[in-house]
Amino acid sequence: MHMRIATRHGRSVLISPDSTSLVDVGEASRGRFGPAPRSVYDAWAEFVEWAGHASIDFAADGIPLILEELGAPSPDPRQVFAIGLNYRDHADESGLDYPTSPPTFTKFAGSFAGPVGELVLPAATVDWEAELVVVVGRRAERVTAAGAWSYVAGLTVGQDYSERALQLAGPAPQFSLGKSFPGFAPQGPWLVTLDEIADPDDLSIECRVNGEVMQSSSTKQLIFSVPQLVERLSAVLPLMPGDVVFTGTPAGIGGARKPARFLREGDVVETTISGIxxxxxxxxxxxxRENDR
Structure with missing residues (x-):
């Protein structure tokens, strides 16, 4: 069924087809599902079945959708996976060989944020990374790429903001910490189920800073596609319902520019993925921000 699910104030909500209103899942299902987002993913198959037959009157029962009130679609996953160097054009701009297995780190859930808001810059070397984000819909253990899409609840838009100085500090790089300051993992505005997307393996992805296009690519540039990532990751450990996978970023990051360009106060970063x-x-x-307190 066609469905977009989001979170508002920590509760699962369904978004109206025209994106103007929402209904609370717990209230609409009379307590059968939700209100906690993770509980919805834990019962994903049953939830999808219910939602497909539920008669939801957004005009009568919905409340206005305000993007600033939304959180990440899966705000407290058990596991967060983030993949590095996963676009051919990004590997090319970095001057690195294409990896033979997905370089994997994490973004701690304390960095999660909703789709619209402020990004507090902790240093002068914060970079942008537009990413397609996958949310797992059922336990995946040693699955094959051929069947992997059936384990995906849906897709959302993400940013893998990165503080490059900390990330790359040696002798051992701090990828996970450098990418996990508060607000460094905004996601949303909602989770889109796969039946709403014509070709989930070919989605245009773009990042703009102050209206200037910095990244413009397609997920067909992925070195490891979403099904391949599910196969590779689930070969090591089980993926759980609600788990989040950041799939990598295309070319155009600030740190690869000459001269390098990083985010400054007042910059507006917009990230778009077609169909999401x-x-x-x-x-x-x-x-x-500290001085204002």
């Missing part, structure tokens, strides 16, 4: 939606963050300097 948009993110928007306004950059705020951490020092000024």
């Amino acid at each position: 939606g948009d993110l928007r963050q306004l950059c705020v300097d951490a020092t000024r």
